[in-house]
Structures are given as C-alpha cells and as structure tokens.
Amino acid sequence: MMHTVLFIIFAVVCVAAAINLLAQRHPINSALSLIVVMGSLALLYLLLGAEFVAAVQIIIYAGAIMVLFVFTIMLLNAGEEELSKSSRVAIVFGVPAVAVIVAALAYILSRGAGTAALGDFIGGPKEIGRLLFRDFLLPFEVTSVLILIAIMGAVVLARREER
Amino acid sequence: MPTWAQFVLLSAAKSVVVIIILLTAVAYAVWLERKVVGRMQNRWGPTRVGPFGLLQPLADGIKFILKEDIIPTNVYKPLYIAAPMISVALALMSIAVVPFGEQLRFGSFSTPAQITDVNVALLVLLGVTSVAVYGVALAGWSSNSKYSLLGSLRASAQMVSYEASLGLSLIGVLLLSGSLSLREIVNGQSGTYFGFLPRWNFFPQFIAFFVYLTAAFAETNRIPFDLPEAETELVAGYHTEYSSMKFAMFFMAEYTNMFTVACVGTLLFFGGWHGPALTFLPMVVQSFVPLFWFAFKIFLFLFLYIWIRGTLPRFRYDQLMAFGWKVLLPIALANIVLTSLYIGLTTP
Amino acid sequence: MGEISTIHYLVVAAALFAIGTIGVLTRRNVVIILMSIELILNAVNLNLVAFSRMHGQLPGQVFSIFIITDAAAEAAVGLGILIAFFRNKETINADEVDLLKW
Numbered sequence: 001m002m003h004t005v006l007f008i009i010f011a012v013v014c015v016a017a018a019i020n021l022l023a024q025r026h027p028i029n030s031a032l033s034l035i036v037v038m039g040s041l042a043l044l045y046l047l048l049g050a051e052f053v054a055a056v057q058i059i060i061y062a063g064a065i066m067v068l069f070v071f072t073i074m075l076l077n078a079g080e081e082e083l084s085k086s087s088r089v090a091i092v093f094g095v096p097a098v099a100v101i102v103a104a105l106a107y108i109l110s111r112g113a114g115t116a117a118l119g120d121f122i123g124g125p126k127e128i129g130r131l132l133f134r135d136f137l138l139p140f141e142v143t144s145v146l147i148l149i150a151i152m153g154a155v156v157l158a159r160r161e162e163r
Numbered sequence: 164m165p166t167w168a169q170f171v172l173l174s175a176a177k178s179v180v181v182i183i184i185l186l187t188a189v190a191y192a193v194w195l196e197r198k199v200v201g202r203m204q205n206r207w208g209p210t211r212v213g214p215f216g217l218l219q220p221l222a223d224g225i226k227f228i229l230k231e232d233i234i235p236t237n238v239y240k241p242l243y244i245a246a247p248m249i250s251v252a253l254a255l256m257s258i259a260v261v262p263f264g265e266q267l268r269f270g271s272f273s274t275p276a277q278i279t280d281v282n283v284a285l286l287v288l289l290g291v292t293s294v295a296v297y298g299v300a301l302a303g304w305s306s307n308s309k310y311s312l313l314g315s316l317r318a319s320a321q322m323v324s325y326e327a328s329l330g331l332s333l334i335g336v337l338l339l340s341g342s343l344s345l346r347e348i349v350n351g352q353s354g355t356y357f358g359f360l361p362r363w364n365f366f367p368q369f370i371a372f373f374v375y376l377t378a379a380f381a382e383t384n385r386i387p388f389d390l391p392e393a394e395t396e397l398v399a400g401y402h403t404e405y406s407s408m409k410f411a412m413f414f415m416a417e418y419t420n421m422f423t424v425a426c427v428g429t430l431l432f433f434g435g436w437h438g439p440a441l442t443f444l445p446m447v448v449q450s451f452v453p454l455f456w457f458a459f460k461i462f463l464f465l466f467l468y469i470w471i472r473g474t475l476p477r478f479r480y481d482q483l484m485a486f487g488w489k490v491l492l493p494i495a496l497a498n499i500v501l502t503s504l505y506i507g508l509t510t511p
Numbered sequence: 512m513g514e515i516s517t518i519h520y521l522v523v524a525a526a527l528f529a530i531g532t533i534g535v536l537t538r539r540n541v542v543i544i545l546m547s548i549e550l551i552l553n554a555v556n557l558n559l560v561a562f563s564r565m566h567g568q569l570p571g572q573v574f575s576i577f578i579i580t581d582a583a584a585e586a587a588v589g590l591g592i593l594i595a596f597f598r599n600k601e602t603i604n605a606d607e608v609d610l611l612k613w
Contacts, residue, residue: 011519011523015526021530021546021547021550022534022537022543028242030542030543030546032242035294035297037527037550041556045557045560050572050575052283052572053572053575055286056286059293061549061582063293063294067293067297067323069546069590070301070319071316073542074304074315075594076542090537094533094536094537095533101529109518125283125343128569128573128576131573132573132576135570136570136573147584150585153587154587154591157591157594158595
C-alpha cells in the first residue's frame with residue numbers, strides 16, 4: 001500500500017520533471033528540473049531497497065555533476081534558446097513518434113514481463129563494498145583510471161591559453 | 164490505527180519538536196555569538212532588550228518579519244524567491260538523521276531520540292551537504308548583481324572543493340567503527356582506553372578531526388573562510404540583494420548548518436551522548452543526562468566557532484583554494500592510508 | 512493497479528529514456544543535450560536497479576555505480592569541450608559547430 005502510493009508520487013514527479021526539462025527554454029530551469037529527476041530517482045532506488053545507490057545518486061549526480069552543469073550555465077551566462085526551422089520540424093514529428101514508441105514499449109513490457117514480482121533484499125553499503133572490491137576489482141580500478149584521465153582532460157580543455 | 168499512520172504521526176510530532184528546539188537554539192546561538200564576540204572585543208554586546216539582552220533574538224525575529232520585503236527589479240524572480248527556501252530547507256533536513264540520545268521513555272511508551280534511524284545516515288548527511296550548494300549558487304545568480312554573483316561563485320567553488328576533504332576526513336572514523344549508522348558509531352565509542360581515557364574517536368583520529376573541523380568551517384562559510392560574504396570587498400556576497408525574511412532564511416540556514424556540523428563532530432569524534440554518569444542526581448533527572456552531555460558538547464563546538472571568529476583574519480581566495488587542495492586533501496588521504504594500515508596490521 | 516512490480520519501474524525508465532532521446536535530437540543548446548544524455552543514463556540505472564531487485568542479486572547495483580562514475584567523467588569532459596568551444600565561437604548551439612562541414 002505504502003509502496004504503491006510512494007511509487008506513484010515519485011514516478012509522476014520524476015517523469016513530469018523530465019518533461020519540464022525539455023519544455024523550459026532557459027537552461028538553468030532545465031538543470032533544476034534535472035536535479036528534481038535525480039532526487040525522485042534516488043527515492044525510487046530507496047523504494048527498491050538500494051540504499052547505497054540512492055545515496056550515491058544524490059551525492060554524485062545531484063551534488064557533483066549537476067553543480068558542474070549549473071556552474072557552466074552561470075559561467076557562460078547562456079540565454080534562452082531560439083528554435084530553428086529544422087528543430088521545429090523535429091519536434092512536430094519526433095514527439096508523437098516517441099510517444100508511440102513508449103506506448104508500444106509499455107505494452108510489450110506488460111505482456112512479456114507480466115507481473116514479475118519484486119524480490120526481497122537490501123543493497124546496503126557492506127554488500128556493495130564487498131562486491132566492488134572483490135568480484136569487480138578490475139573494473140573498479142579501470143574506472144578510477146578513466147576518471148583520472150577525464151579530470152586531466154577537463155583541466156586541459158578548460159584552461160586558458162598562456163599568452 | 165494502522166502502523167503506518169502511527170509511524171507518520173510519530174515522525175511528524177518528532178520533527179515539529181526537533182525543529183522548534185533547533186530554531187530556538189539557532190536564535191540563541193546568534194545571541195551567544197554577539198555576546199561572546201562583544202566580550203572578546205571589550206564591548207558589551209546586546210544589553211538593552213531583557214536581562215543580559217536575552218530577549219534580543221525575539222526582537223530580531225519581529226524586526227525580520229515586519230520589515231518590508233524588497234524584490235529588486237531585475238532579478239530572476241522564481242529562483243530569487245526559491246533560493247533562500249532551498250537553503251533553509253536543506254539545512255533543516257540534515258538534522259533528521261542525527262541521534263540525540265538513547266531511547267526516550269514516557270511511561271510504557273519508548274522511542275529513539277532521533278527523527279529517523281537510517282542505515283546510511285552519514286551518506287544522507289553528505290548528500291544533503293552536497294546539495295546545499297544550490298541555495299547559495301542560485302541566490303547569487305538570480306540576484307543579477309556583480310557582488311552576488313562573485314560571492315556565489317566563490318561559495319560554490321569553495322563548498323565543492325572542501326566537500327572532498329570533508330568526506331575523506333570521515334572515512335578514518337568509518338574504518339574504525341565499520342558502520343555508516345550514526346547510532347552505531349556512537350555506541351562504538353562507549354567505554355574507555357586504558358581505564359581513564361574516554362574511548363572517543365578523537366584520540367586515534369585527531370588528524371581527521373582537524374581536517375573535518377577546517378573543512379566544516381569552509382562548508383558553513385564561517386571566518387576564516389567567509390569569503391563568499393566578505394563584507395569589505397563584496398558588500399555581503401551572495402545575499403547582498405536580499406532583505407527581511409529572505410535574508411533571515413539565509414541567516415537561519417548558516418546557523419543551522421553550524422549546529423549540524425557540531426552534531427556530526429560530536430557524534431563522530433567525541434562519543435555523542437556518552438559522558439560521566441552523574442549518579443548523585445535523582446532518577447527522574449538521570450534519563451536526561453545523555454541529552455545534557457550531547458548539548459554540552461555542542462555548546463563547546465559553538466563556542467569554538469565563535470572564538471575562532473573573534474580571533475582569526477580572513478584568507479585570501481587563492482590561498483583558500485590552494486590550502487584546500489594542496490594541504491587539506493593530502494592530509495586527509497594520508498590519514499586514511501595510516502588508519503587502514505593500522506587496521507590491516509592489527510586485525511588477524 | 513495492484514502491487515507495484517518490476518514492470519512499473521521499467522515503464523518509468525522507458526519514459527525517461529524516450530524523453531532523453533527527444534532532448535538529444537531536438538534541442539540545439541549543447542548544455543541541454545548533455546543533460547538529456549544524463550537523463551538516458553539515469554533511465555538505464557533505474558532499469559539495472561529494478562532488475563537487480565527482481566533477481567535478488569547485487570551486481571546490477573554495482574553496475575549502476577559504475578555508470579554514475581562514467582557519467583561524472585562524461586560530464587566533466589563534455590563541459591570542458593563546451594567551455595573551450597564557447598571561447599572560440601561565443602555560442603553554445605550545436606548546429607553552429609560546423610567548422611569541419613565544408
């Protein structure tokens with residue numbers, strides 16, 4: 001009962017904020033709606049019992065990645081976006097097409113997966129840590145190298161040329 | 164009554180009580196700060212309203228509410244109005260996972276002295292802290308003023324940078340206690356080392372504590388890291404354009420964050436509500452002793468805040484960033500390496 | 512609408528994915544395009560966590576953590592490129608990135 005109510009609330013908030021992301025003309029409003037999406041997704045993860053992923057979602061997505069976006073928007077002071085002719089055409093044909101695809105997808109999913117019940121378990125930090133540092137040690141290390149390269153890349157790209 | 168309704172009612176009641184106590188404490192923290200800083204500078208501080216100026220917070224509150232709320236013409240209105248609300252809401256949210264003591268008993272009914280006990284409480288706190296940047300960043304950007312924008316850019320860069328050190332400084336404690344639940348971390352600190360030293364994490368983790376304290380000062384934008392509102396250069400930084408209740412919200416958020424920092428510091432490093440049992444007191448008072456110790460430790464933290472404010476000058480901005488990345492972060496990392504080496508060598 | 516099952520989460524994820532795709536395809540502002548990509552990654556994450564719950568196995572959640580990490584790397588580099596581009600051309604519209612087009 002509780003699960004149903006909470007799921008409906010956060011799923012609706014999540015999708016509505018995602019739509020708002022596209023509907024808004026000003027980038028900062030879009031960024032804020034994306035933050036709302038991240039937050040409600042974190043709550044959906046909590047409903048699924050994935051405590052650690054929910055916390056990571058908030059700390060990294062909402063707290064780090066989106067700060068980067070908001071920062072960039074503030075720095076570039078990007079104004080409102082104007083529609084070009086081709087982007088209008090894309091909206092007119094694209095949106096209904098995607099709506100149809102989603103409807104079809106939902107239908108197929110509901111037929112194929114039926115009512116696959118949710119299992120019953122909790123993804124606490126302990127279990128995730130054990131998995132991350134034993135079974136997935138190599139991918140973990142590779143990811144850390146990837147992050148290092150990305151940091152250096154970002155620094156090099158954003159640095160002002162010395163005159 | 165179904166269990167979930169009971170749960171919702173109980174949580175709501177607890178939240179209301181905690182928030183009322185917290186906001187009162189915040190108001191009196193402001194009074195304390197003015198009084199102590201006044202004494203340090205050889206003046207009196209507030210004296211006019213009530214005995215020792217004790218009613219000053221009340222007078223300030225009335226002033227904030229009654230003052231005209233000015234919205235400048237060229238601000239981006241939705242965000243200008245939302246920013247202080249975001250700040251204060253996030254500041255209040257983090258108190259939800261902080262435990263204040265053991266079980267509270269009223270006759271046969273007992274409930275933990277905490278709004279909610281989460282397994283990943285510490286991560287929740289870090290998450291809320293990391294999201295709190297938005298209040299400041301959006302306030303500065305939407306005000307459409309140079310001072311505000313500079314202040315908020317400084318604030319967000321500073322908060323993002325020091326968050327890394329803040330998070331890393333907590334890992335040493337987590338390694339020792341092996342849990343992310345604040346209650347379990349506190350319970351791990353009961354007892355003594357060698358029979359006389361309290362078993363606080365502060366003693367094995369004093370490096371982490373100093374890193375935490377420094378990073379926390381930067382996170383809460385307090386002197387010596389108050390560059391976001393450096394009044395001599397930026398008027399008032401990100402809240403230059405705010406007045407009356409909206410300004411008061413930023414003010415409340417800042418002091419609430421000070422309380423949260425003090426709570427987390429107490430819980431992680433100073434054994435939370437554990438302290439000498441005062442056995443000479445009557446039984447009724449006994450059950451409040453843990454709460455007393457907790458409040459006392461928080462008071463000491465706040466005093467430290469004010470003391471430092473009365474003592475230290477402000478950093479220069481490049482010094483602040485260099486200090487955060489080149490000094491604090493390596494120290495925090497070294498502490499993690501040392502702690503994990505110690506744990507790895509001592510556990511069979 | 513009975514109990515909430517895996518399928519409901521999958522439908523939400525599909526909707527997010529579709530909205531993200533629309534964003535990537537129709538918007539001209541590079542910042543919004545990058546944000547839409549984040550939306551798509553989030554949809555995938557929701558799928559992974561929901562399936563992980565369905566099967567009662569944790570690797571799904573571990574994978575979603577990897578995806579979050581990669582998203583951070585992607586955002587950092589993407590925004591770096593964006594800032595470098597803005598310095599040269601004073602615009603952040605994707606269809607004005609046409610130096611190699613003729």
